[in-house]
Amino acid sequence: MNLDNIRIVLVNTSHPGNIGGVARAMKNMGLSRLYLVEPRQYPDEQATWRAATAADVLDGAVVTRTLDEAIADCQFVVGTSARSRNIPWPLQDPRACAGRMAEASVHEQVAVLFGREDRGLTNEELRRCNLHLNIPTSEDYSSLNLAMAVQVVCYELRMLLDAGRLPASEDAEWDTPFATRENMERFYVHLEETLVQLGFLDPAAPRQLMTRLRRLYSRVRLDEMELNILRGILTETQKFLPRDSATVSSPGGSE
Known part of the structure; x- marks a missing residue:
């Protein structure tokens, strides 16, 4: 796996604090490439405050006007989806999907897309993806904060990277x-x-x-x-x- 070949792409994020939270979640797990597609309010001091000591991830963030710009050089694109779509699409949970991303990242550019806080990615945006990722949650409360969702995906990648160094017992x-x-x-x-x-x-x-x-x-x-x-x-x-x-x-x- 090559984490440097994996980017987190946030599409049209509405709250700058969530951008900072994502940066912190990424740095926790060793990822550093953040792409922001037309954020509604960025840069912003709330993003910097929420990022804490992950300001370097924010400083290196790439801001683009369109999703196509953010993923133009990527060979493998994963889109997070919280609900089923009319047309079936390959779908995996974060753990299984991390394996696919890890394998692709050795020689390819990989992007993981996260949509708007209130409605996620559109059908058109999801059609740009090779694979959809769904994070299992309780049926009683399925809403995940954006930074929490990114943390889950980044954690699964981290676990794969550290698999050989974790205690055997x-x-x-x-x-x-x-x-x-x-x-x-x-x-x-x-x-x-x-x-x-x-x-x-x-x-x-x-x-x-x-x-x-x-x-x-x-x-x-x-x-x-x-x-x-x-x-x-x-x-x-x-x-x-x-x-x-x-x-x-x-x-x-x-x-």
Whole structure:
């Protein structure tokens, strides 16, 4: 994929703040080529304010009078559409469409068109596209802010670009080894002793308390540092408890 070959094209945007929001969404995901087709109010301080630190994307924006000017050198054009049309057209969701755009962007110029805030792209504008893109939404509320829609599409492109660098599993970047079974058993003994001393656990009627606590900590998976922290809390707690309280002699002895 070559993000430099992918441009975001906004057609006849009515609110300058939305242009700034789009610039920010693009920069978040690493895209920089913004085309503005006859914006109603631009440049404008509201666009600059909404762009935050993405002013460079705004500064590099290309303003054109017509859509044809904005996509004249493009080989693959995608148009976002919020509703079905009378004549069926190839249609994909953002994830599937991102794959098509990524493939084309290696050697071709790609444009993604976003229409007016109130009514999107016209049928004539959509007929200029090779593919239509629809973002699935709840039937109860299908309206998407322009910057939000651009963010969704740019995010899917970013995920494809970073696919090889994303962690393969939830533990890939963990900074401390997970606790060994031996150390976990020592923790359970320590925990049970402390609960008995506190009077929270009655050895005569344990009611599966330790079993449930074992299940809890097993589900969380403690690392060695977290385990040491918990053991330290238990040790400090015991300093304030009477020394003649009953203690357990083996792991899970009250189960």
